[in-house]
Amino acid sequence: MNQSMIDIHMQVMWNRLISVVEEQAQTLIRTAFSTSVREAGDLSAGVFDLEGRMLAQAVTGTPGHVNAMAESVAHFIRDIGPENIFEGDVYITNDPWKGTGHLHDITVVTPSFHHGRLVGYFASTAHVVDIGGRGFGPDAREVYEEGLFIPIMKFFERGELNRTLIHIVRNNVRESDKVVGDFHALAACNETGHRRLVDMLTEFNLEDLSVIGGFILKHSRAATLERLQALPHGSWSYSLDLDGYDEPVHLAARLTVSPDGVLVDFDGTSGMSRFGINVPLVYA
Numbered sequence: 001m002n003q004s005m006i007d008i009h010m011q012v013m014w015n016r017l018i019s020v021v022e023e024q025a026q027t028l029i030r031t032a033f034s035t036s037v038r039e040a041g042d043l044s045a046g047v048f049d050l051e052g053r054m055l056a057q058a059v060t061g062t063p064g065h066v067n068a069m070a071e072s073v074a075h076f077i078r079d080i081g082p083e084n085i086f087e088g089d090v091y092i093t094n095d096p097w098k099g100t101g102h103l104h105d106i107t108v109v110t111p112s113f114h115h116g117r118l119v120g121y122f123a124s125t126a127h128v129v130d131i132g133g134r135g136f137g138p139d140a141r142e143v144y145e146e147g148l149f150i151p152i153m154k155f156f157e158r159g160e161l162n163r164t165l166i167h168i169v170r171n172n173v174r175e176s177d178k179v180v181g182d183f184h185a186l187a188a189c190n191e192t193g194h195r196r197l198v199d200m201l202t203e204f205n206l207e208d209l210s211v212i213g214g215f216i217l218k219h220s221r222a223a224t225l226e227r228l229q230a231l232p233h234g235s236w237s238y239s240l241d242l243d244g245y246d247e248p249v250h251l252a253a254r255l256t257v258s259p260d261g262v263l264v265d266f267d268g269t270s271g272m273s274r275f276g277i278n279v280p281l282v283y284a
Helices: 003-031 035-040 063-080 163-170 176-203 210-230
Strands: 043-048 054-057 090-093 105-114 117-127 153-157 234-242 249-258 261-265
Touching: 003 035, 003 043, 003 054, 003 117, 003 176, 003 210, 035 117, 043 063, 043 176, 054 063, 054 210, 063 090, 063 105, 063 117, 090 176, 105 176, 117 176, 153 176, 163 176
Parallel strands: none
Antiparallel strands: 043 054, 043 117, 090 105, 090 153, 105 117, 234 249, 249 261
């Protein structure tokens, strides 16, 4: 097979992978209890390689959730530990620094196994209706006031539900049925992605995602650098003041575009606020 035919074959599989994660996202919309998910598509869904790099994301979803989720999966792999990852596991967190930015966003990661071997991960995020605490707002002075903090942990282990976690959640949120229901909806959507991936790997006679994943990462990088080459190169600066919460916030940024990438330097920007209006790096 010549290179052109190989590229076409790879592109077909890439498109198929996108359809896999789109079906994953649609499962979440159909099963979620949260109105922001069902009515507004406030979610993300994607498939990741063994290193936690996102290979495909659902068309349905919000950019903030998608990009924060893309950063979160590597945290899951490190915190759970490769030796503790088993078939039938499901992991969960709302850690703002390792998940998607604030406690109301729940991120669920599911390892995907094919023929008994780990081949990748599925991840999804949804904004739940309540997480306890003060509720959604800027008044809190520390994360512990904002609601229930769930560190990266197992929601299911080898197919067995973590009932202790569910018991703690039910007794710390106001809308327990909806919140726990969304936990299960997130797990269900990842399971849908996993099943469709297994179908795809079987159809294309693939053992894992390494070949198609390498193609996606290589061509995505090349396409990005090609677009950067077409942009004007140089540096530009701008600043502005916002009302803030208790006092004005000064934002300053210097944007540098070069053939190697885009750098945004926020030197000169106000420091962290004492109130809950800051953005964790994973979301920024």
